[in-house]
Every structure is written in C-alpha cells, then in structure tokens.
Amino acid sequence: MQFPKNIQNLINDLSELPTVGPKTAQRYVFYLLKQPKEFLAKLSGDVANLKKDLKICQSCLSISESLVCKICADRNRDRGTICVVATQPEMLAIESGKRYNGLYFLLGRNLRPQEGIDVDKTNIAALIKRIRNGEIKEIILALSPTIEGETTSLYLAKILKEEKVKITRLARGLAMGSDIEYADEMTINNALKNRSEV
Secondary structure (H helix, E strand, O other): OOOOHHHHHHHHHHHOOOOOOHHHHHHHHHHHHOOOHHHHHHHHHHHHOOOOOOEEOOOOOOEEOOOOOHHHHOOOOEEEEEEEEOOHHHHHHHHHOOOOOEEEEEOOOOOEHHHOEOHHHOOHHHHHHHHHHOOOOEEEEOOOOOHHHHHHHHHHHHHHHHHOOEEEEOOOOOOOOOOHHHOOHHHHHHHHHOOEEO
C-alpha cells in the first residue's frame, strides 16, 4: 500500500534517526496523526527552534545555554579531574549517578579509522590544550567499552602519558560492547569508584 506523500515523507525523515527503522517511524507518524493540531504545532516549533540560542561550552565542549556550562561554572567541583567522554549523553549518564564531582571533556566522537574518523575529526587536540593550560591532575577515560571506545582509550593513554597527569579508566563493571549512555547508575558508580590507572 502506498501512503500519501506527506505521510511517507515523514516516515522517511524519522527513519533517519538512530535506532528508528521504517516500522517504528510509521508507528510514530500514525501516533502523530491522532494528536491535536496544537500539539503538532508545538512539536514542530520545538524542532525548528532546537538549535536556537544553544552554544558550545568553551571548557568541556558540551552543548549549553551559555559559553560556560553549569558544570564547568560550578566552583564546588574538583577542577583537577577531567572525565573524558565521547558524547553528551554519556556525560549525562555519569552525572546522573551523583557521585562524580569533577569536570568533563567531550571528544565529540570515538576514533573510527576504518570509517575515516581519525584524530583530526575529534576534539583530542583541544583536550591536550586544556590539560596544558590547566591544573589537571587526573584524566578519567570514560569511553564506552566498544571497539571504537577501546581504540580511542588506548590512543589517548599513549599520547597523554607525555602530559604528566594521572590517567585512569573506568573499571570493567561495564560489559564489553556496551554503551555508557545506557548503563544503570550503580554500574557507572562502581566503574568510577574502581577505576584503574592506565
């Protein structure tokens, strides 16, 4: 059966989202069709304004409403420890455990040489600059235990040894191949607590 063009276009658009296939996109579209026009207008406005007034934190490179995010601006946090993550959802997952009190740094992505994502396509150079400009005592490598995360962690451990900072990584409470973003608070807290030096 062929859907009307408006429906098919939205199914195609939603299918581009991570973990959303055509069937899930189709369910979303038919759910939206049942909603009042006011809801659809608000949703489309929220999507249209998604990037409006957002900035990149000058310190950790996370998405923020100001040039320095709330975490980096908080003077009560341990300014000598930086937790290195690939993405903001991973940062939020660690933050939700309420045990870590240091600062963060977002790489933007893990290394994936086979896909052409090398050092130049990450924020690794900015991380090294931040380490050299600050009073950083410890770097926690909190990258997901996937092939890409492990590759990135090994590379960072190698190049950061020259920076005279303690380098640790999360304990192996996280299963190989899993994403930090989806780990529960207890697993993340145990991984932070039992981190090991690299």
